[in-house]
Amino acid sequence: MSSGFVIACVGKPSAGKSSFLNAVTDAAAKVGNYPFTTIEPNQGIAYYPLECPCAQHHVPCKPRYGWCRDGTRYVPVRIIDVAGLVPGASQGRGLGNRFLDDLRTADVLVHVVDASGTTDAEGRETKGYDPLDDIRWLRSEIEEWVFGNLERKWGGTLRRHLAVKATVADTLHAQLAGYGTLRGVVQRALDLARLSDLQLEAWGTKDQLRRFVRCFLDVRFPTVVALNKIDMPDSTRNISAIMRKYRVPSDGVSMDNIVLTSALSEVFLRKMAKQKFILYAPGSGDFTTQETEPNSEEKQRLHSLDERSARRLENISDLVLFRYGSTGVQEVIRKAVDLGGFVPVFPVKSLNFANGSAKPTFQECVLVSRGTTVRECAKRLLHSETEYRGAETVGGIQLAEDEVVVEGRNIIRFT
Ligand SMILES: Nc1nc2c(ncn2[C@@H]2O[C@H](COP(=O)(O)OP(=O)(O)O)[C@@H](O)[C@H]2O)c(=O)[nH]1
Ligand SMILES: [Mg+2]
Known part of the structure; x- marks a missing residue:
C-alpha cells in the first residue's frame, strides 16, 4: 500500500533501472547485463522522507504504512521499472508501445542514464558512447508517442467538439484523458505553449500540436535524470559535459533535476549492512566497519x-561517497516527489492533542498533487463524496470545500 504517488523508472536496457529499484526498495528485481531482462513492469515501494507533525504536537506516531523516526516520516511511494525502452519504441521497435503505455500511471519519471558511456543506445557493450544522446532520444520517443496518438485521433475528435462548440482545452483534455491527465495540466501546457487564446476552429496544425505536446510533456511527465554508474572511469567527463549542456534547460532537463547516482554501490552497501558487516543508513555519506x-x-x-569485500568498500568510499557525498539514490526519490509538486495530508480522527486517549496518532499520510482542493481530497480519502460534511484543521479552523490544501493546514479531520 502506498501514498498514491507513482514514480516510473525509464531508460535503455542496462542503464541500471533494476539496480536502482533494488537500491531504493526491498523488491528483488532481476538484474542482468543484457537487454529485456525485465519484461513485466517490476514494482516496488520506496520511501519519501518528510517532517512529521508528531514531533511538533508531542504525540506518539503510529504510521499504518512506512515508519517515523525522530520526527522524520518515511512515506511509501510506488516505483515501477519500465523496462526495455529502445530508440524506435514509439514505432513499435523492441517491445514497442507496451512500455510507453506503462507511463500512463506515472506521476513523475526517473530517467536512469548510464553515464559511463560503456553501453550503446540499445544497451550493448561499447566504448565512448555519449550519454547525452540517451537523454535526447528517450525524450523524443515519448514525444512521438503522445504526438502520434493525438494526431491520429485529432480529425474525428475535432469534428465532434466543433459541433458542440467546445474549447481547445476541453477537446485536448478529452483526448489526453487516457494519460491520467487532469484538466488543469492541459490548461497549463496550453499556457506554456502560448496557445490558450486560440479558438478550436483555428487549431490543429502540425506545428501547433508539436508545440503543445512538448509543453504537455514538461507538465505531465516531470523527469528526474539519474546519471548512473558514477563509480566508473569515464563518467566524470560525461557528467561535466551533460551539466554544461543543461545549464540552459532543454529537452525537459535542467541542472536542478539531475542527480548523480551509483545504484550498484547502494545495493552492495545495503547488502553488507544487512549481513552485519557494516553500519550504514541508506542514503548517508559514510559507513562504519568492525574496525x-x-x-x-x-x-x-x-x-x-x-579482503575482497574490504577492497570493494574502500573503492565505493573513495569513488562515490567521498567524491559525491552519497550514492544519490535516496536523493532521486526526494527530488522526484518534490518535482511532482506534492503536498502531504494527514487525515486524523481527532484534533484533540491534549486529551490522552483521543490524541491523533497520524496513522495516515497521503500525498496529493499541489492544487488539490479539500473536496477532492475528501473524495480520494473517503472514496465517496456523500460521507463528507465538513473539514477542520488544527486550532478549530474550518476548511472550505474549494480551498486548496496547503502545508500548515494539512492535518485534517473530515466529519
Ligand atoms: N559500475 C556500475 N554498474 C552498475 C551500476 N548500476 C547498475 N550497474 C550494472 O549495469 C548492468 C545493468 O544493470 P540493470 O540494473 O540490470 O539495468 P536495466 O537493464 O536498466 O534494468 C548490471 O551489470 C549492473 O550491475 C552502477 O551504479 N555502477
Ligand atoms: Mg532491468
Whole structure:
C-alpha cells in the first residue's frame, strides 16, 4: 500500500533501472547485463522522507504504512521499472508501445542514464558512447508517442467538439484523458505553449500540436535524470559535459533535476549492512566497519570483512561517497516527489492533542498533487463524496470545500 504517488523508472536496457529499484526498495528485481531482462513492469515501494507533525504536537506516531523516526516520516511511494525502452519504441521497435503505455500511471519519471558511456543506445557493450544522446532520444520517443496518438485521433475528435462548440482545452483534455491527465495540466501546457487564446476552429496544425505536446510533456511527465554508474572511469567527463549542456534547460532537463547516482554501490552497501558487516543508513555519506565503529556495543555486533569485500568498500568510499557525498539514490526519490509538486495530508480522527486517549496518532499520510482542493481530497480519502460534511484543521479552523490544501493546514479531520 502506498501514498498514491507513482514514480516510473525509464531508460535503455542496462542503464541500471533494476539496480536502482533494488537500491531504493526491498523488491528483488532481476538484474542482468543484457537487454529485456525485465519484461513485466517490476514494482516496488520506496520511501519519501518528510517532517512529521508528531514531533511538533508531542504525540506518539503510529504510521499504518512506512515508519517515523525522530520526527522524520518515511512515506511509501510506488516505483515501477519500465523496462526495455529502445530508440524506435514509439514505432513499435523492441517491445514497442507496451512500455510507453506503462507511463500512463506515472506521476513523475526517473530517467536512469548510464553515464559511463560503456553501453550503446540499445544497451550493448561499447566504448565512448555519449550519454547525452540517451537523454535526447528517450525524450523524443515519448514525444512521438503522445504526438502520434493525438494526431491520429485529432480529425474525428475535432469534428465532434466543433459541433458542440467546445474549447481547445476541453477537446485536448478529452483526448489526453487516457494519460491520467487532469484538466488543469492541459490548461497549463496550453499556457506554456502560448496557445490558450486560440479558438478550436483555428487549431490543429502540425506545428501547433508539436508545440503543445512538448509543453504537455514538461507538465505531465516531470523527469528526474539519474546519471548512473558514477563509480566508473569515464563518467566524470560525461557528467561535466551533460551539466554544461543543461545549464540552459532543454529537452525537459535542467541542472536542478539531475542527480548523480551509483545504484550498484547502494545495493552492495545495503547488502553488507544487512549481513552485519557494516553500519550504514541508506542514503548517508559514510559507513562504519568492525574496525572503525566507535561504539563498542555496535562494534561487537559487526563481523570482520574478507579482503575482497574490504577492497570493494574502500573503492565505493573513495569513488562515490567521498567524491559525491552519497550514492544519490535516496536523493532521486526526494527530488522526484518534490518535482511532482506534492503536498502531504494527514487525515486524523481527532484534533484533540491534549486529551490522552483521543490524541491523533497520524496513522495516515497521503500525498496529493499541489492544487488539490479539500473536496477532492475528501473524495480520494473517503472514496465517496456523500460521507463528507465538513473539514477542520488544527486550532478549530474550518476548511472550505474549494480551498486548496496547503502545508500548515494539512492535518485534517473530515466529519
Ligand atoms: N559500475 C556500475 N554498474 C552498475 C551500476 N548500476 C547498475 N550497474 C550494472 O549495469 C548492468 C545493468 O544493470 P540493470 O540494473 O540490470 O539495468 P536495466 O537493464 O536498466 O534494468 C548490471 O551489470 C549492473 O550491475 C552502477 O551504479 N555502477
Ligand atoms: Mg532491468
